[in-house]
Amino acid sequence: MRWRSFFGMFFLFLLNSMSYANVQGANQLTSLYPLDTPQQEAQFNHLLKDLRCLVCQNQDLSDSNAPLAKDLRREVYVLVQSRKSDGEITQYLTARYGDFILFKPPFKGSTVFLWFGPIVFLCIGFVIFWKSSLRKSSQCN
């Protein structure tokens, strides 16, 4: 019982500190890059989360301290300020840096296997499972 409450407290503590860190991170960014409306702020923050830093490739643009990431943050900021849509901004960046700057790969000819591969493999797995269990049951009979 005591252990359970201890874990509960610990979990709550973790959750709290995480959300605190998140809010702080977002506040820091928006105070550096003031925007007119909360909608623009939300757009700016979610775009930075979806865009990759090309120098430290596992970090997103909001996380990275690389000079290029700073420049691209400013670039995204200016575009958000001039009321460009998400599509226009990502197009602007992919025209320069390619699809690699997007964490989520776009759906197109060269990425069909990437998107459907897992489903294909799952189906193959089901077929193998079905066939082998069919054989097992026929052996039993």
Added chain:
Amino acid sequence: MKKNIWYLLPLFVFILLGGLLFRGLSLNPHWLPSVKLGKRIPDFQLPSLTSQQLFSPLQWKGKTVLLNVWASWCSACTEEQQVLLDLAQKGIKIYGLNYKDDSQQALNWLETWGNPYQAVGLDEGGRVGIDLGVYGTPETFLIDSAGMIQYRHTGPLTMTIWEKEFLPRMLSLERGVST
């Protein structure tokens, strides 16, 4: 007999996966395909490091040139400087884009390491770098006489890369122009 083939399937899958992963070991994760290949170089005008004339692609209009992106803070740039100097001596036209740098430090750096450039443009804010899709220095672009980007190399240029990637392209471009 037919059964035996099915038992080999995991082995084939293993070999296939192993081959893929083994290939992955020797790939450079920092290499990015450039979307700028075959596209026209963006138009820009920048202050020049060594002269009063503005630095812009118009300067090398009608010529096949190299555009080298460098900075004095970039330690890898010193590695390729001898290669660039050798190429300049052979008559290759090299233009420099000084990326996010201080002009005085850039001048000092050129004095220390040598200046292979026809002209150097100052991209202090890195805006032209973004338009070119630059994500690290040094980078070298091969630009043809029509202003199209024909090849791009990221990282220090070596003689091996020059001979393997740049020279054949440059020769075929020149052949295309003369015929």
